[in-house]
Amino acid sequence: MSEEKTFPAIPPAVSTGIACETKKDSFLQRVMDGFAEFCRARSLFILHYCTGCGAIELPPAITSRFDLERLGVSPMVTPRQADILLITGYVSIKTLKRIILTYEQMQGPKYVIGICSCTVNGGMYWNSYATAKQLNEYLPVDMYIAGCMPRPEAVQEGLKQLREKIESGEANSWEDYFKRYDHYLGNQQHLFGDDWHTPTDVIGEARHYDLLGDESLGEHTVRLEKYLQHHQELGLTNVELEPENKELMER
């Protein structure tokens, strides 16, 4: 067990030439960051992905009766441009794979909202063989809106609270995904099998955002290394293999 603790972490990144400056070192920068948060909170795009039955309350919420667009919330069709991933209801295992793929494609800062009781604890399908019960085991969730199903007013209220959280800087669960990637990946592997991997280079991204923490790498991320070569051929990663990793691959 002791040798498992000393993971030879995935080798250092090749410089991408893009410096990611996260420290707020000047007064002007702090003001600008605050202004960016203010703007970001008022222009949120929800990914148009109806994952479950709660999606039926989104058309009334978005269209003229309740009109979420007043709050600056609008649907968006592609994950790259979306800010919010709404998980509307139960997530079957097949859908959860797509949700994770989609989530990793979204660009930070990104927020996950779990709508309906099923995302909280399995809800009505607590003993179903086909659904994942707790969403926050697999993805960091910013906010839950409970109910079966929550009314459009509840969705509105949830989005308002998310806006407040973004303005106060609390809605940073997306950083948690990078900081504790090993934990999330472990749960995903537990559900989908040890071969589970996504084309996104999460570790490389974590390094880019300067979010690689103590819990980012671990026994679960080691399993990803056998896919590194494949990723490199596809040009999906900026990580170069070093001799010490070849041992890992043989193991």
Next chain:
Amino acid sequence: MRPENYKSVEHPPSHEYELNFGPNHPGIEGNYALKVKLEGDVVTEAKADGGYLHRGFEKLMETRLWMQNIALVPRICVPDPVPMEVVYSLGVEELGGLEVPARAQWLRVLHLELSRIAAHLFTFGGHAATTGMYSNMFWGVTDRDYVLDLFEQMSGGRVYHMYNVPGGVRRDLPDGFLARVSELLDYLERRLPQYDDLFFANAVFIDRARGTGTLTQEQALSWGVTGPNLRACGLSFDVRRDDPYLVYDQLEFDIPTETAGDALARTLVRRAELIQSIRILRQVIARLPGIDGPIRCPLPNPLAWNVPMGEAYPRVESSKGELCFYLVSTGGDRPHRVHVRGPSSMHAVQVLERLSIGTRIEDVAQTMFSLDACPPEVDR
């Protein structure tokens, strides 16, 4: 629409490629996917890829009490949950030999027809959105919301009501409810000409929908098509008239049909059905105050209710088509086996796969919405 001086141009042959249409796609209805092979923008092969919404309903229902299942069944079809409750209740009543009071039967008809209106309005909205007419989507969703308000007054829930239970309905109508239903029907009748202007008689829509996804009557019958999609092929069959349940035999209504069998015909059948539903509801509003009595027959203790051994296969005409449950009881407190025969599993898999071939990629979404398939019910 093509300009009058349009001339077809010989394009160089484009290579065939495969496209994942869904599940994260704005054109698809719900969480569903099609793997589409394309030659240029013409579909040469489509393969339905479901299972994203599978919850294992039929197995889950075996693990719950007969009364607990009432909470589970409406979740099978999200836009039109009421027929699910009714058909399950009808099955359990048949097995248990329960006699439903007259008032409860009329209340069920009221509930069913309101749900049909809500589901059709939602479908009009969705179908319009796939042809680029977003105003109509806003109208359809908003008018449906007024029906949902009535559901909320009636049962406490907007989308899922759990109003129909074995033996009757859960509660009686609130005061002044029928007047409010009447107001809503007046409003919808005033709205229909506006819908015609915007959508049903719109040249853009008619040109897009005419000839899209054409289904002949023989194909429809052999592929298991039911409901408005079958009536759009010219066959006048409706469970409400041909195998009446509840009090539909005491009501006057027509079965609208069309002959073309394409997306336009299916939509026009739904529009005519909306008018027939309004007609049925007016009759219910006129007769319901004269029918007094209990709304629920006495039931045994629901926690220890051993439904007698037997099989039941009730059927109901939902807004999507013919909906049946096959219920088997072995005399226990839980169902032994439940099979859901939903209309959408036929429409969204075998019919959609075949109808998509030869259409252009932008019409695949329209074909799906014109078939009114409901993905949660396909996957169950």
